[in-house]
Amino acid sequence: MDLVLLGGRVLTMDDAAPRAEALAIRDGKIVAVGDSSHIAAMTAPGTEVVHLAGRSVIPGFIDPHTHFSTSAFEPIAVDCRIPPMRGKAQVLDAIAAAAAATPPGRWIWGYGYSGRRGENPSDLTRRELDRVAPNNPVCIFDSSMHCCYVNSAGMDVAGIGRDDPDPDGGEIRREDGDPTGTLWERAMNPAHETSMGGLIDALGDEATADLVQQTGMRYLACGITSTGDAAVTPAAARLYEIADRRGKLPILIHQLRSGDQFFAAPERAAHGEVGGDYTSDRIRAGTVKIFMDPVFPRLAGVQFHPDGRQEHLGRPYYTQEQADDLAMTAARNGLQVAIHCLGTWAIDQGLTAIERANAVSASPDLRHRIEHFSMGSRAQIERAAELGVLAVVQPSFLYAMGNVMNAARLDLGLDTANTPMRSMLDAGVNVVASSDFPCGPLEPMLGIHAIVSRHVRDVAEPVAPEEAVTAEEAIRAYTLAGARAMHREHEVGSLAVGKRADLVVLSNDPTAVEPRYIREIVVEQTYVDGKRLFDRYGRQVAVAAAGAGA
Ligand SMILES: [Zn+2]
Structure with missing residues (x-):
């Protein structure tokens, strides 16, 4: 035996044996799950023994x-989040400091800005960015990732002309006809793709691979052993290939293939034409990402009036026919579709597109997904259950923006609460949890905390406590449900004999603590294929001699 973990509270997510005390691992796979005395008897000279001392073990998130x-x-990017930054002035100072230390001509990236928060909320302008970074193209992403702010050099390098017309589904914001530097939605496409490619070129393959490895370590520190990248463009696909070929991808990436640019229509992907992109044991594919509605200027929503009238607001990226066509094309080619739907109108279109895709799917079990399902009505929850749709929701948003989102729902007259997990599970929806990081906080434990306790950031009282789920249900949404969403439940998602030994050691058992303290539970160790790739305390774990450790 290579490794045994003894004396814990193991939550397996395996219905056949949901609880255990110990695990045995050989060649990266789980070979036994059971009680400590039984597993301890499997140790041999050279077996590593981890004494859990009552800690909890769950499948890797x-x-x-x-x-x-x-x-x-x-x-290597500028942290522009507000908070913790106070406002625009502080953000511009940080960009200036970065520019002073960046070789001329190299892209400067920033992330997390919001023109709607902090002191004197307003967008970063092209001229402000020109002033603080006169010698570099600059691209600062909005916290929503649906908009970015560029300087003049950024526009030039990305090939966005001052007089270019707005793309369909995007806007080059202007004042008196002059671009302000704010690029909404599809107008952001060239800046995103060109700058990511430019950064990879400037860094070179070795440093690029190192960045991917660091980011993987960050995920592992949160207990995440597999993730889906929800918009893989050619530049992103290149990033993954570079890292994987150097053995610097510590977690598994499932690629949701978007168009040739971030928000572009995934036409080639739906036809399976980019299915031949580099894949490996660590890099998977098979999913097509469709963005159904924008954030700017607003979601494609529905206003439910008290007199029963329904008013459509905003505009989806696609007509119903266009969306059906993309989804059906992908399904005919045996590809799963994952449709980003924030507003109620977008969810309607997404459900219809999936219904039509189901009818022509090359295989009956493609498991089409709606991403977010943020502003769903009761009727839509029921329809999602009927269609067997996977709803990939964000408990992280509930945690970080629970109060804001609840207010938006009330304004629209929706008949559901924010992140209605209880209602969705009770209706029979396949609910899957995710972070959408960097749009929401990455830590699954924060999401689990939010949907179990309904206690969220900056709000004293729990938000819609009737929508609480059990800790067991929450962990399942972050493990086995995610494995199903990636068609990988045969290899990961629960702790059962024969599966890969991807697992997390938690300081406490989330099913045993008072729900509002779940967020204080710490990820102590994360294992991928039986290897401990993260250890919070860097401690040396004794390698037991034969028979020891019982
Ligand atoms: Zn996303």
């Missing part, structure tokens, strides 16, 4: 919707 490729550059 699976986060099927993050933006790993974007966050990979965070270590």
Whole structure:
């Protein structure tokens, strides 16, 4: 035996044997799950023994919707989040400091800005960015990732002309006809793709791979052993290939293939034409990402009036026919579709597109997904259950923005609460949890805390406590449900004999503590394929002699 873990509270997520005390691992796979005395008897000379001392073990977290490729550059990008930054002036100072230390001509990236928060909330302007970074192209992403702010050099390098017309589904914001530097939605596409490619070129393959490895370590520190990148463009695909070929991808990436640019229509992907992109044991594919609605200027929503009238607001990226066409094309080619739907109108279109895709799918079990399902009505929850849709929701948003989102729902007259996990599970929806990091906090334990306790950041009282789920249900949404969303439940998602030994050691058992203290539970160790890749305390674990450790 290579490794045994003894004396713990193991939550397996395996219905056949949901609880255990110990695990045995050989060649990266789980070979036994059971009580400590039984597993201790399997140790031999050279077996590593981890004494859990009552700690909890769960399957490695699976986060099927993050933006790993974007966050990979965070270590060399400017942190523009408000809070903790106070406002625009402080953000501009930070960009100026970065510019002073960056070779001329190299892209400067920033992340997390919001023109709607902090002191004197307003967008970063092209001229402000020109002033603080006169010699570099600059691209600062909005916290929503649906908009960015560029300087003049950024526009030039990305090939965005001052007089270019707005793309369909995007806007080059202007004042008196002059671009302000704010690029909404598809107008952001060239800046995102060109700058990511430019950063990879400037860094070179070795440093790029190192960044990916660091980012993987950051995920492992949260207990995440697999993630889905929810918009893989050609530049992102290149990033993954570079890292994997150098053995610097510590977690598994499932690619949700978007168009040739971030928000572009995934036409080639739906036809399976980019299915031949580099894949490996660590890099998976098979999913097509469709963005159904924007954030700017607003979601494609529905206002439910008290007299029963329904008013459509905003505009989806696609007509119903266009969306059906993309989804059906992908399904005919045996590809799963994952449709980003924030507003109620977008969810309607997404459900219809999936219904039509189901009818023509090359295989009956493609498991089409709606990403976010943020502003769903009761009727839509029931329809999602009927269609067998996977709803990939963000407990992280509930935690970070629970009060804001609840107010928005009330304004729209929606008949559901924010992140209605209880209602969705009770209706029979396949609910999957994710972070959408960097749009929400990465830590699954924060999401589990939010959907179990309904206690969220900056709010004293729990938000819609009737929507609480059990800790067991929450962990399942972050593990086995995520594995199903990636078609990987045969290899990960629960702790059962024969599966990969991807697992997390938690300081306490989330099912045993008072729910509002779940967020204080710490990820202590994370294992991938039986290897301990993260250890919070860096401690040396004794290698037991034969028979020891019982
Ligand atoms: Zn996303």
